[in-house]
Amino acid sequence: MTxxxxxxxxxxxxxxxGAEGMEDFKIAEFLADKKVVLFAxxxxxxxxxxxxxxxxxxxxxxxxxxxxxxAILCLAVNDPFVMKHWGEVAGADGKVMMIPDGxxxxxxxxxxxxxxxxxxLGQRSQRFMMVIDHGQVSELQVEPAAGAxxxxxxxxxxxxx
Numbered sequence: 001m002t003x004x005x006x007x008x009x010x011x012x013x014x015x016x017x018g019a020e021g022m023e024d025f026k027i028a029e030f031l032a033d034k035k036v037v038l039f040a041x042x043x044x045x046x047x048x049x050x051x052x053x054x055x056x057x058x059x060x061x062x063x064x065x066x067x068x069x070x071a072i073l074c075l076a077v078n079d080p081f082v083m084k085h086w087g088e089v090a091g092a093d094g095k096v097m098m099i100p101d102g103x104x105x106x107x108x109x110x111x112x113x114x115x116x117x118x119x120x121l122g123q124r125s126q127r128f129m130m131v132i133d134h135g136q137v138s139e140l141q142v143e144p145a146a147g148a149x150x151x152x153x154x155x156x157x158x159x160x161x
Contacts, residue, residue, distance in 0.1 A: 002111035003130075007137050010109040016100055017080045025099070027106065032135045034070035037157055038099075040107065040125040042114055042146050044078045044086040053127070054090050056154035061095035064154065067161040069131075072096045077104045077124045101125065114146055129157050 003010075011028040030036075039057060041049035057064070057072055064072060072095065076083060080100040087098035107113050107125040116124045129152035131139035139160055141151035150156070 002142075003137055003140065005137055005140055009132050009135050009137060010106070012106045012109055014099065014101055014106060015080055016098075017084045022080065027099070028135060030071075031132050034132075034134070035068055036071045036073060036132045037064060037069050037129065037161075038073045038075060038132060039129040039152055039157070040075040040112065041127055042076070042116060042124045043121060044076050044082050048127075048147050048149055049076070050086070050090070052149055053153060054086075054092065054096065057157075058090060058092055058095050060154035060158055064158055064161065067158070069161065073099045075099045075101055075106065075125060077101050077107060112142065116146070128152050131157075131161065 009028050009031050014025045014027060015022055016025045041053050043049060054074055061072055074096050078100055079102045083098040083100040087093060092098055101107055104113060104123045112126045112128055114124045114126045127143040127146060129141045130137055141156065143152050
């Protein structure tokens with residue numbers, strides 16, 4: 001079942017790289033007292049994700065946050081090392097938090113998985129954007145195809161806030 005507007009965000013613990021190394025990230029706990037934009041991509045360093053999706057949110061971060069958003073999160077079914085490096089290379093620090101879903105547990109709980117096995121990618125995330133307001137989904141836009149960027153980009157997000 002796919003998460004919908006009005007639903008509570010699932011309680012999933014992810015792994016990420018912090019200042020002290022690998023750490024738990026309880027995403028629902030993080031979201032509980034904030035208004036957050038979460039966008040997901042099928043994979044770090046993949047063409048649409050790296051050339052358009054993430055750069056759009058980095059360049060629009062100040063404008064998005066000016067609309068009352070406390071944080072912008074980029075989610076991908078990639079390991080913590082890849083997500084940390086991608087964020088560094090893209091210049092996301094201080095603008096977009098890079099959130100790894102290494103095992104795909106979160107996208108599975110959201111009902112937003114993408115079968116990329118035909119391209120050798122395994123289970124990934126669909127491309128989407130959601131706004132979570134104090135733990136509850138208030139906006140959700142899911143792209144009709146993995147390579148599409150019509151509903152979940154930074155410009156659409158900014159217009160819908």
